[in-house]
Amino acid sequence: MLTLKNISKTFNPGTVNEKTALTGVDLHLEKGDFVTIIGANGAGKSTLFNAIAGSFLPDTGTITLDGKDVTFQPEFMRAKSIGRLFQDPMRGSAPGMTIEENLALAAGGGGWLSHVSKAEKAAFRDKLALLNMGLEDRMRQPVGLLSGGQRQALTLLMATMVPPKLLLLDEHTAALDPGTAEKVLSLTQDIVREGGLTCMMITHNMSSALELGNRTLMMDSGRILLDLKQDQRKGLTVDDLLRMFKENVGKALDNDRMLLGVR
């Protein structure tokens, strides 16, 4: 499904700000994999997503998505097969446009000069109703009026409107209050399960990293340290993860935000 071979990226090479963000990352995802990714700030998690999505060209290596080499494909072309959510709920939708217009953009389809049909509007309504947030009755309101949680739920809907080959979730619940975060997370699970989507999720919550999906990656200094698959993950606790991290890196994982997830 997704194969990364020897991906490296150094920002600002040759200057005092030189920062090696990714070092020879190799990764292979099967179709339907749901991978959670953990690691301290600056470990290279978001950079990995940026490389996959095509926000920059990696210094070395190749990226293959669904059998096709996309290493040199521009971001907007890759976006047709990659859905992406960010931590900032404001980032994924246009505040000055209505819910309906945002969904129409996400749905794509039809020619450039086509209008949104009645059938499509009805389909949008049904999808919005699934969110259980009352948004289906506010379709003609600008998105700027929605709360952060509502906007992130809408963005999730937009990103998966046309089922993407790969869904990238970059701490997409981190900026939401705990109740809303839980709701958006369970929506995410539903949508990923129903669509059988291949998904990668960055999280700072170590317990949900172990609970969700079928595979967990741990990153540090631009490398994938640990790659725990289905059976290896079974029965692991957050303490086990922290211990494994220490053994591999030789230092304790002392990121407060990550520890917040410890139960």
Place this chain on the structure above:
Amino acid sequence: MSLSAIWGLVQTALELGLTCSLTVLALFLSYSMLNVCDLSTDGCFTLGATVGAVVAIAGHPYLSIPAAMAAGVLSGFITAVLQTRMGIDSLLAGIIVNTGLYSVNIAVMGKSSLLNMNKTETVFTRFHALLENTPLAGCQDLLIALAAVALVIVFLALFLRTRLGLAIRATGNNPDMVRSSSINPIFTTTVGLCVANAFTGLSGCLLAQSQKSVNIDIGSGMVTLALASLLIGQTFMGRGSIAKRAVGVVLGSIIFRLVYTIALRLNMPAFMLKLVSSVIVIIAIAGPYFKSQLPMLRRRMAAGKEGR
């Protein structure tokens, strides 16, 4: 002052307001929707005027309109290419194109800075002849401007709801979103600027033909004038559907001209027009900013009084 004299003044204001509102609608697309302040507007307006005039003088009054619009599209395309493909800042791209167009415009007019159309067949003279002996005689300027504005509004209302139109609006509304979506911002910016400048060219063409002359300064200050009208219109109809907002900015343009006409009657010298439009733009943009700063100013003053 007699009633007919007042109607005469109002009619002139309406004609000018409507003709120039085509440029305002162009900025409605580029500035309000695409969030690009297109400073090539002045030059493009003049380009539309000169190309339209030259084609009309060559004996093709109807062809002059699509020709002027095509010239506008070309100018918009160059501005778009400079800012999307060559790494030139969007404001600078507009200024560069504007400067270049000065020479182009003089070249179009045959190395002259003035063209006279007193004896030229134009769209306006054709309609003048058509309307003779009807109740609408002498209203051709108003009718043509009104028709053009109506067509452009209908076009915008339909176009901005198509997928392409939505993509253009999203590009201006949330560039972050567009960057990580399947919309190519280079494409949407280019299309938006081409369409907007077609309207600017049309606006220039119609103004020149109704005035029966073009000079190289016909478009100077047009971007500020149009921005002033746009901002006036937005304060009246800031929200609502695209069509309503488009009608709002046209009204803004007419109100601007009416106020200006009244000011002229009150002996304001004509050369003050551009200063007035500058001041309106400053007030319209700085006003909301100061309003947002007001609570803090109040708190500071209250704190000052308490001697803190």
